[in-house]
Amino acid sequence: MIETEAPLSLILFSGTDDKLSAAAVLAVGAAAMGRPVNVFLQYYAVEAFRSDRIHADHGVALEASIAQAKQVAAYPGQHWSELLRQAKELGDVKIHACALSMEMFHLEKCDLDPIVDDVEGVAAFMTDASGPITFI
């Protein structure tokens, strides 16, 4: 059987605030339980971690109704970047930016918030994430 300390490997593809919040809450929960967490940022998620935009409004999933979008925005929870910072303090949480997506959006490591540990290729990510992968 899978042990409680099985690593949680998250690929973040979407860059909207609702999905990033859901992912951050998962990372905090896993870290609190002693599970190592590997986060791999791809596509629109990478751009959401740009240091000049990380606190900007990244919108919500397009399926949200206007009423739902308002309720999500009005919810007084912590920002997902703050939750991820806490997850990193709580446990073994690493955040990697996908090298290919960085190239796609013409980004360098220094363009990203320092919460991102490094830039790596898919092969390196999958060496760490040798088990299950959650795609968000």
Add this chain to the structure above:
Amino acid sequence: MIETEAPLSLILFSGTDDKLSAAAVLAVGAAAMGRPVNVFLQYYAVEAFRSDRIHADHGVALEASIAQAKQVAAYPGQHWSELLRQAKELGDVKIHACALSMEMFHLEKCDLDPIVDDVEGVAAFMTDASGPITFI
């Protein structure tokens, strides 16, 4: 190696009928194979389980073309809520609503269809879902 009876932990984030149907079919398949299933409802999926709206039209993914949306709607399969009910009869299937999302949308347990077992926090969900997580 992972055993056949490994639990299937599903986080439902999206509230469109196509994704909820895909999730329900997975839950039925897993239950039929004797896998325990933990479902955690977040964001737009929680609202889709409101007892006053569960059979309403929840739309499809926004990437669907008009032709595709028509074909999905015309398909004479069972409603996802009915499939989930069957999954619960077949095996060990639990459906939890995320406490944080309930608060976000100002919902109480009694607002949800009785197919939902309870409201719980992420920490409680992750105690059950100590292994892989599928995010839909």
Add this chain to the structure above:
Amino acid sequence: MIETEAPLSLILFSGTDDKLSAAAVLAVGAAAMGRPVNVFLQYYAVEAFRSDRIHADHGVALEASIAQAKQVAAYPGQHWSELLRQAKELGDVKIHACALSMEMFHLEKCDLDPIVDDVEGVAAFMTDASGPITFI
């Protein structure tokens, strides 16, 4: 603990080029590491594998800004179908189309690109994918 050679089971639901590319890169990475890969095509992903449309423009996630969509389109990487072909040459990679989705879109096996191995039901897929499932 989960072994390095744990199978990677991917359910492809979305049919946009960005998500299909992310999935294909994952499949190549897993195959290169000796992990068996099971791909199950549902909904809009099935239609993307139609032999008469596989190289057509399938768009990107609707959350992409116009600038992002342009950067994704301008990136000179290989087409996802070519990456999947390479993954199949590298390792044990099988691509199955979901029988229910085929029926929904009135498709036959011969309508799909030969890269798709067969059409099967969810039960058959889950017999292979007895472990973790990544939903994309």
